[in-house]
Amino acid sequence: MDQQLSQHSYVVQFKVEYMRITNAEYTPLDILSELIGRTRGIKASDTKEFFSNERASHDWLETAWAEKIEVILESFRRYGTEVVPTQYIRDHGVDVRLRFENDAGNTQRIGFQIKSNKEADNNATKVKGGGESITATLKRQAFEAERHANIDEWWVISGFDMLKHRKLVSAITVELTSGKIDSLKIKHVTPREAMSFLQMEDNEIDAICTLLLCKDDEVLKMAQREIQELEIGAQNIVLTVLGAALEGERELSINDIESAALSNIGQNECELKEIPSAIETLESMGFLEYDHNSPYRVEPSIFVGLCALYFEGRARHDQTPHEATKFLIQMTGNLNRQKML
Template identity: 40%
Template sequence: MRITNDDYSPIQLVSELSTRETCKWHGPGNFFVEEKAKHEWIVEAWTEKLDEILNLFQRYGTLAASCQSVRDNGIDVYLSFTRDDKTHRVGFQLKSESEVLRDKGTNEKHSVIGALKRQAFEAIHSGKVDEWWIVPCINYDKHSKLIQQINAEIIVGKSSHNGVEVKLVDPRDAISFLSKENGDIDAICTLLLCCGDEVLKGAIREVEDLTVFQRKCIFTFIWQALDGDASVRSEDIMYLETGEEDIATEFAYLEDIGFLESNEGEGFIIKPYNLPGICALYFEGRVRHGMSASGAESFVMTLISTPDEMD
């Protein structure tokens, strides 16, 4: 596959991956607990996610970029990349739940707000960044007033300080970014960057006009066939029906397109390579992205299925 959409830079992909609509965590309570409440975990995890974005560009042979944990000049994680022959530099200041709880009730100088003001000054006047992001990785419900205070005292009316753009990330958006596995990041970024790629468009065309039952059948059984197990029993396929289908017609069409082949009364043989676009995406995940079989399945499903089919 190849990048066909040059509109996205690494930092724009960070924004796309930090939306509540794409959040992978739906658990009860607070995300930032135990190990995830610690500053060290947040810095390491944030750096890892940024590295995965940069690795994706490198796999497709584009972009010179770097990401590192620095913890200096008001910056925890530093990202730089070249775009249109110009280097763009972003500093991330991360705040953890444990830091907020530790500093709660202290005087202004030693409070989270006080620390952020000092760090903002250091980052903005260091000459090292074009953007500076404040990322509170904290319980939004418990600390909503603190978020409002950060916004009021550091962000509002000051979106550009000394030529540096300053942003505040909502803690719920930070959860969305940090909750994604590397495979999720690869799939979403590939969908955005490679939307015009012929392989991706071909895979979408292979299933876009199929019935719900036909799509369900393909998305259920193609993966095992690609992994070497091409036999499937008739009753296993029948298990997918909802009662609204004309099963004879559904089976006939799946045979017509070459996906199913009768196995002399012993069920069916799955013929995955008659859907070459889907196969190409699967092996894109396996080979270029180094994914496991289940990871490649999830990669393809993110690229070509509907949200209902992902559940």
Template identity: 30%
Template sequence: MAQHDFPDHLSRIVFGLLHYRQATIAQTASFRDQWHDRDLCPAIEAKLNLILDLFERYQHAAFNIQGIRDGGVDVLLRYLPWGKSVEAVQSRIGFQVKSDRELEADDWFMKLKAQTFEATAGPQMVNFYVLLCADLTTKGRSKKVQNALADLTRSDRVSPVGPQFAYTFLSLREEEIAAFVQAKLGDEDAVYLAAVESLEQFTPTEAAILIDLLVRDLTDGADRPRLDKLQTGFVERAYRSFPDVDRDAYFPEYDPEEDDEEEDEAPEILARASSERFEEDISHLEALGDIELGRNDAVQTDTDSYRAARAVILDAMVRYGYRGEELKVYTLTTLLQRQLGRADEIARERDIVEV
């Protein structure tokens, strides 16, 4: 199907970011006050410009973005994939956007079908995305969206994007996009893969502590933070961002003999104070030898074990000019794709149970 046909890195990255993470139903309520021309189309254009700016720091690709609002296409990305001659026909990625207000019309889906047919008639359209920016908290919206997604998915020329994924895409921060681009283009990068491997045994909050220390070491030099100063800023926000569950929940074991139809129980939310979680993480890292507490509780990490991660951090400092908080967020998002995905799964599992 079209949504899985990626002739180049750029089309793969755009697809991945459009399906980066599912927001909550409550978050889609923000679409209620967003208009098609005034808000949504300019927001998509701005996001695409940001993606392309970050992408070009790895690979050159001649491109232009147009908000054409014609021919069934609201926003069109034309680009020349890396390695193609300037005489080659440009590839296209198209976007059709439907606002919450548009879904109120009786014939909205009939018009959408006609627009998608017109937009995908040409052979140069690599991918065509339909973003349904609907408020799922409004009565009747969810059913409309579900029916539309089911119908559009049958087409091999159209990739529908539901409201929860559309919300996340439009809300992505620069450092999150940069981390995703690095992760996708670094799949064959030995240094990147080594950096990921060096942190794969840690939960998001344990890794946040290590990343904070690595960034401090590279930017502050010999100054070692005291334990009480470490649980602030970036590290403290990590405790607010990631679910408080038993650490084993981040590393589920697959048993091939288990019944596939038997669903695992959602992990128990422990609801501990961040200070208690911090103390547990520090004890675990200290026991593994990844950190050492010195005089006056000064914290030091074994930087030699994280040379690859340090290289990724230095690359972000040079390539993107990141410092401080955004550098730490970028590193965490880049190197902990699996654990962060698991954190999202846990959050969704808990939402299902609590509903």
């Protein structure tokens, strides 16, 4: 690693070793299953507001679902895995189709059938008028999908108010997923699960995908170790200022450092009394340099893994400095804090 220092800026030049996939057995479907399972903190009552207004329509849900899956697929493309773009087809019981090859070279095809809040609201009216219920429609669509859509799995996405339509949610689960339609495997994505996935920011999905695909990568493990070995206040300081330092903003006042220490973007909160110890730690490591007649200066190259991970975000993920800093926080085990930036 070479360093160049000028009067106005500081540049760290890396021979960038890009991260690599170490969990090749993971498929886009495995990642999706992981993401929809992150329902902690989402209550059934939250689905009422989320699936309202424009998000109550089938068209919005179909587009949003396909776009989020594309974020997953882009992570695979970024690390050299060929995947087919998501397709909108609305044919034979399938709204969105996903196709990919697994690690064994076998092609997997998944069809998604989406039901919106408007459709759920209209369900009772249709049944009273002698029309087909949603569950009956889904059974018919499952039969069509199994016979004509050429898919291996069929996922029903319930994008509606879970409390208002709790009987419908239960009916879909019981009547469609208690067994198989011939050879077709069926999965029901509940409103809480659908909301969990659809409300995620793209950069959060990207970070989770990268963590799962590259969890044993040397760069990632080094960066995580560098952060985990620091006390909380020092973690916060490093995660807050490292990206800016790599972009040339190397000078910090004591107020800047204290603010960074208290930013709580690390895994736990830092107390005011812990800041002197954090500063002393980073000074002893050479990350913070202090001359009594000038501001603190930051030497980011002390943390080689973190620097490499930051540039992974900037170069391979085409992120802005702000986005790359969030990526750094997410990748070092602080996904719960990333929205604070």
